[in-house]
Amino acid sequence: MIAPTPIYAYEMSDNGAAVAVSDLDTASPEGGYRWVHLDLSDPAAFAWIAQQSDPVVAGALMRADTRPRMAEHADGLILIMRGVNLNPNSDPEDMVSLRLWVTDRLVITTRMRRLMAVSEIADQMAQGSGPATPADLVCALSQGLTIRMEPVLEALVDEIDDLEERSVDRASRLRGELADIRRSTIALRRYLAPQRDILARLSLEDVGPLHHPHVRVTLRETADRIARLVEELDMVRERSSILNDQMVDARAEEMNAAMLLLSVVAAVFLPLGFLTGLLGINVGGLPGASWPYAFALVCAACLGLAGGLIWWFRRKGWL
Structure with missing residues (x-):
């Protein structure tokens, strides 16, 4: 061997x-x-x-x-x-x-x-x-x-x-x-x-x-x-x-914070989108159609609505 x-x-x-x-x-x-x-x-x-x-x-x-x-x-x-x-x-x-x-x-x-x-x-x-x-x-x-x-x-x-x-x-x-x-x-x-x-x-x-x-x-x-x-x-x-x-x-908290921010943004723009969509319909009888300051008034109303929503979210602790 x-x-x-x-x-x-x-x-x-x-x-x-x-x-x-x-x-x-x-x-x-x-x-x-x-x-x-x-x-x-x-x-x-x-x-x-x-x-x-x-x-x-x-x-x-x-x-x-x-x-x-x-x-x-x-x-x-x-x-x-x-x-x-x-x-x-x-x-x-x-x-x-x-x-x-x-x-x-x-x-x-x-x-x-x-x-x-x-x-x-x-x-x-x-x-x-x-x-x-x-x-x-x-x-x-x-x-x-x-x-x-x-x-x-x-x-x-x-x-x-x-x-x-x-x-x-x-x-x-x-x-x-x-x-x-x-x-x-x-x-x-x-x-x-x-x-x-x-x-x-x-x-x-x-x-x-x-x-x-x-x-x-x-x-x-x-x-x-x-x-x-x-x-x-x-x-x-x-x-x-x-x-x-x-x-x-930590990753879940980051995702939750991002989702909360997106939800707040969506909540702010949802009523604004509804308002502008309503005023944008092409039919007669819309108030202020012939008034020169109507557009400025609508913009101010939208800003006021957005500001009010943001204030409400901060008060509830969501922002």
Whole structure:
């Protein structure tokens, strides 16, 4: 069987030294563990993962569409997590999936796009150090993914703060920006909420290779940070809803004011139109037809009628 070409592959010895692995078919030495990071597009990845574990694990790690979850299987743990997309020309809310198979001696991770948290750990191992155990590797990955989410959430909070300040003067012009924030919030919360639940569960339960007490403490802290991020997302979502309601109300008030103005104008000109239409009929017997001041009198009567209507509308509070 042809072994896949790993993105990263390192052997961590029991004395804490990391060494790059060039041939995945070589056996792991006693003590320590091996970390292999693969690309989903590698055609040999599925068969190799199935050989190292079984087809169930291979299917979970090679699935294209995933959501955060965890499942104990045989002697290991299937773990799916998500991180914000910090690649160039990408939207952070387009979150990247990281799939893990974790045992006491082997950690296999797969991805479709690059994740900064994974690259940071790979850089540490390239320098000869890194997480000492598979459990420590999971902790480092979860912490790295969470830390990189915080600036994205802070940016969303800053955006909603700015929109609330600007909405005082021109609320109806900010609907597009508000819609973008709401879409980002929905996309982020879709994955952060289940990821929070997964890490909270890992920190409370004695799960396979993650049974070490210090690991559970670290995961508990990471779960708490993600819980805070989810609370921030919920706050942004609620504030966005309130701001959207304010914009809708402001737009409704503008429409009501415009309709009121049009109604007043129509009410003023309706009797004037009736009067001029009545005097404009081409029949005999119209009063003042031969009087030279009749036109001026009619104009004065129309102005007086219009002024009286406007005074009445102001008195009723319609203007």
